[in-house]
Amino acid sequence: MSRLHEGAELAVDHLTKTFGAVRAVDDLSFTARPGRVTGFLGPNGAGKTTTLRILLGLVRATSGRATISGRTYGELVRPTRTVGAALEAASFHPGRTALDHLRVYAPQVGVDDRRCSEVLELVGLDAVAGRRVGGFSLGMRQRLGLATTLLGDPGVLVLDEPANGLDPEGIAWLRALLRHLAGEGRTVLVSSHVLSEVQQTVDDVVIIARGTLVHQSSLAELAALAEPSVRVVSPDARGLADLIESAGWADRVAEDGTASTGTAVLRRVAAAEVGARAFAAGLEIHELSAREVGLEDTFLRLVDERPGHVQAGEEAR
C-alpha cells in the first residue's frame, strides 16, 4: 500500500472531448508531478474544467486517457484517499454547520470526527466550526470546499479555480497551504484563467487554449520566454526611423509612431543598444525606457488572447 501523502503522476494522454460540434479538448497531453504545484492555465472556455472532469471520471473522453499513477479514476482502488478534488464552488446545505458538512462526507471517505476538526483547523475555519454555512462568505466556502477535499488526506489534489472569491489575504493563505501540501510530496494541480493569480504558487505551468496544449514547462522556463522591450522617443522622427532601419530593427517594432511623433517601442532590443546607436548617429533622444514584461503578458501572448476576445465555441455554452 502506498504511504499517505505520496503523490502520483497525473498524465493526460492524447485526450479529446467533443460536445456536438464543439471540440472542448483536442488531442491534449501533459503531466503533473508529485511534490510540485502545477498551474493548469488557459482563458475561459479553453477546456480546463472538461479536462479535470475527465480526470475525475465525471465525463467520458471521446478518445485518449487521463490517468493517476497509470490508472483512470474509475480504476483506483481507494479514490477518495488518492485524489481530493474541488471542481467548482461546491454547493453546501445552508442550514448545516461547517463541522456537520464535513461529517456528512466523512463516512464516504472513511474518516472520523477528529479528522473533520483537523481539516477545519488546516483551512483556518476551526473558530467557526459550529456556524451555519448559509452565513459564510465565498472565501469561507472556498476554504470549506478545500477542507472537504483534504478529508481523506489524499496524495493528489485537483482544484478548479481555488483562488476565486478569495481576498488578497486569502490568496496568500491558499498559496502557503498549497506550497506546504506539495512540500509534503503531494501532487497539486490548480486551474486558473489568470496566471498572475497563481504565479507565486506554482512550480510548473501547463497552458492550453482552444482545447490544445500551447506550453508546458517550469515557471522559470516560462519567465525566460518573456520578451523585453524598449520605448524610444526622439524629437527627430526622421532620424529615429533611419536608426531603426539601419539597425535592422524594422521587424521588431511593436508600436510605431516614428513618422508622426518620433516614438517607437522595440521588442527584443536592449535599451543600452539603442542608446549606443543613437549616440553614434548623433540622434537626440528624449526618452529611453526599458519595459518590464510581466509573466501575464507572456501568458496572453501564448494563448493569443485579446481583451474581450471570445474563444471559438464558447458561445455554445
Ligand SMILES: Nc1ncnc2c1ncn2[C@@H]1O[C@H](COP(=O)(O)OP(=O)(O)OP(=O)(O)O)[C@@H](O)[C@H]1O
Ligand atoms: N456539457 C457541455 N456541453 C456542451 N459544451 C460544453 C459542455 N461543457 C463544456 N463545453 C464547451 O467546451 C468548451 C470548454 O469548456 P470548459 O468549461 O472545459 O473550459 P474552461 O477552460 O474550464 O473555461 P472556464 O474557465 O470558463 O471554466 C467551451 O467551449 C464550452 O462551451
